[in-house]
Amino acid sequence: MRVLVTGGGGYIGSVLVRRLLDKGHAVRVVDRLYWGMAPLAEVLPRIEVVHADIRDARDEWFTGIDGIVHLAGLSNDPTANFDPEANWQMNAVATAEIAAACLRAGVQRFVFGSSCSLYDGLPDGATYDEDAPIAPRGPYAESKRYAEESLLQMAADGFCPVILRQGTVYGVSPRMRLDLVVNTFVKDALTQGRLLLHGGGWMSRPLVDVQDAADAQITALEAPADAVRGQIFNVVQDNYQIRDLAMQVAESVGQAHGSVAINMAPEPALVRNYRCANDKLYDTLGFRPARGVTQSVDEMVAAFGGMDTARLAHPRYYNLDWLVLLTEAHAGLRPFGYVLRRGEGARVSE
Structure with a gap:
């Protein structure tokens, strides 16, 4: 199968x-590459990359x-x-326009990464299915709602179209994030x-490992059309209380790096607290996310073990901090057009 991954x-x-390549699929990536090419560097010879904004969709992206x-x-x-406004144009409007372009090009399967945050405003205490x-x-959640409705229509x-409502993701990735709870x-x-x-830490949250999230997307991509057309699936390994997560992380990290304290802070103004069922994905497609928090925490500790931990404060690991920095830098560069090298991007060390 030839697969287009936006945000690849x-x-x-x-x-x-990487998991698509491992399964023998051909991959084309469309991405603005806010974080540079480094997350894809080792697979670049094996993929096609279109460096573009999804708000500027072109029919040739979908050819073949x-x-x-x-x-x-x-x-x-x-x-x-x-x-x-940028969120609405990217997450809502562009999704509908990309789907329309897929229709014109005859692309039949559309797997959409949505979010369990759509359940966030429901009453506490229940576990919500699809x-x-x-x-x-x-x-954010409003833009996902609009995108889902547009696709299902x-x-x-x-x-x-197949809708995957993902829980909060955790785990090691080539484009690492440190602004996710685990x-x-x-x-x-x-x-x-x-x-x-x-x-x-009494609030609950549905969570899923990043590798399981990717495998769920491939499962939805490869499934028989009659089983998934117009269907919504929650993609959740389990629901965790935040305090339980803290204790798991403290224990895992403490075993390798010394004791970890757990301190209490005042309750924030907005507390996200919801739980999601994960049975439909298994009952329909035979797939159930299985990579638990402890396994992923151990992998993160190993990944960061040889690193100067001061580097973990770099803004590139935090989506909002990085976008704010890029926005400010872009405004400051307008009078100059470039920093040091004419016609070349600056080298950014990892």
Whole structure:
């Protein structure tokens, strides 16, 4: 299969691209590459890369493509709140336009990376499956709602959209993020020897490892059309209380790097607290995310073990910080056009 991955240089996308290649698929990536080419460097000879903004979709991107996994766009509440209009254009409008381009090009399979945050506004205490009403709160979840509705309206015999509502992702990726709850805990344990729990950590969150998220996307891509056309699947390994996560991380990191303290902080103004069922994906397609938090934490500790932990504070590991930095740098560069090298990008060390 020839697969187009939008956002293929991102946290999930760079894992997905490698797993697609391992399964023998041909891969074309469309990505703005805010984080540079480094996450794809080792597979560049084996893929095609289109360096472009998804808001500028061109029909030739979809020529010869059998299926698409659409991951590009802003990926969390803080970045969406930073620029709600850009979030809407990327996550909502561009998704509908890319789907329309797929229809024109005859691309039949469209796997969409949505979010379990669509359940965030529902009452606490229940576990929500895909038939539950949704209650999006904020620009990010609203943009995902619009994108889902647009795709589902296009479902037909010749077009098979599949919606994957992913839990909060964790784990090691070539384009590493440290602004996700488990990853943040690991970073804090390694760099500060302590974890900070807001509101006592009693809130629950659906979580999934980045490798499981990528494998779920491939499962949806390869599944029989009649089984997945117009279907929504939660992609969740399990639901965790934040305080339990903190204790797991403290124990795992503590075994290798000394004791880790857990401190309490005042309750924040907005506490996300929801749980999601994960049975439908297994019942329909035989796939269940299986990589638990402890396994992924151990892998992160190993990955960071030989690194100067001071580097973990670099803005590139935090989506909002990096986008703010790029926005400010872009504004400052306008009078100059370039920094030191005419016609060349600056070298950025990892």
